Amino acid sequence: GAGVSQTPSNKVTEKGKYVELRCDPISGHTALYWYRQSLGQGPEFLIYFQGTGAADDSGLPNDRFFAVRPEGSVSTLKIQRTERGDSAVYLCASSLGGAGARGEAFFGQGTRLTVV
Amino acid sequence: LAKTTQPISMDSYEGQEVNITCSHNNIATNDYITWYQQFPSQGPRFIIQGYKTKVTNEVASLFIPADRKSSTLSLPRVSLSDTAVYYCLVGSMDSSYKLIFGSGTRLLVRP
Numbered sequence: 001g002a003g004v005s006q007t008p009s010n011k012v013t014e015k016g017k018y019v020e021l022r023c024d025p026i027s028g029h030t031a032l033y034w035y036r037q038s039l040g041q042g043p044e045f046l047i048y049f050q051g052t053g054a055a056d057d058s059g060l061p062n063d064r065f066f067a068v069r070p071e072g073s074v075s076t077l078k079i080q081r082t083e084r085g086d087s088a089v090y091l092c093a094s095s096l097g098g099a100g101a102r103g104e105a106f107f108g109q110g111t112r113l114t115v116v
Numbered sequence: 117l118a119k120t121t122q123p124i125s126m127d128s129y130e131g132q133e134v135n136i137t138c139s140h141n142n143i144a145t146n147d148y149i150t151w152y153q154q155f156p157s158q159g160p161r162f163i164i165q166g167y168k169t170k171v172t173n174e175v176a177s178l179f180i181p182a183d184r185k186s187s188t189l190s191l192p193r194v195s196l197s198d199t200a201v202y203y204c205l206v207g208s209m210d211s212s213y214k215l216i217f218g219s220g221t222r223l224l225v226r227p
Contacts, residue, residue: 091159107161
């Protein structure tokens with residue numbers, strides 16, 4: 001596809017369940033980012049991949065959150081034992097390289113996660 | 117990473133020029149300034165990026181004074197569709213991979 005694709009667009013789960021959120025970046029983009037956005041707030045950095053490896057996972061809030069990118073393209077964000085506080089929009093972005101100083105990051109539409 | 121401060125909200129009318137100023141007093145030598153726009157239910161979208169002086173593209177202009185401690189995003193002749201949240205970000209070459217968003221400026225364009 002032409003842009004970053006995230007699936008599902010909406011996910012409702014019960015407290016304590018496990019969820020997986022998928023991100024298909026733009027083809028050829030080596031950098032991939034996950035963000036979390038709560039209502040009225042800016043996106044909060046979670047993790048950054050360069051290729052297959054997590055270059056920076058300092059934004060993951062706790063060990064219930066984990067992300068993988070096994071082949072350097074598609075990434076999955078995994079949340080174990082979900083809590084109501086995990087409810088938010090989870091955004092994925094990709095870029096050719098580092099997006100802070102050079103170029104731009106392209107964001108997907110996000111996955112709205114609701115934990116009930 | 118340099119912290120940024122920008123107004124929480126701004127109001128404007130169609131056809132006016134809107135200037136949103138961002139303060140980044142502790143910007144580092146290698147830092148670039150980037151602005152993103154976000155519409156409801158969408159991910160942020162890159163608008164413009166600059167290092168110093170002035171940058172202009174088809175969407176906006178970015179003015180950066182010599183001391184680089186602030187920057188101003190200028191949107192010419194706004195329309196209702198420019199109603200969005202605008203984020204100012206500062207990123208260094210050393211940590212260029214990590215975009216740190218603040219709370220942004222909510223711009224409301226009225227008819």
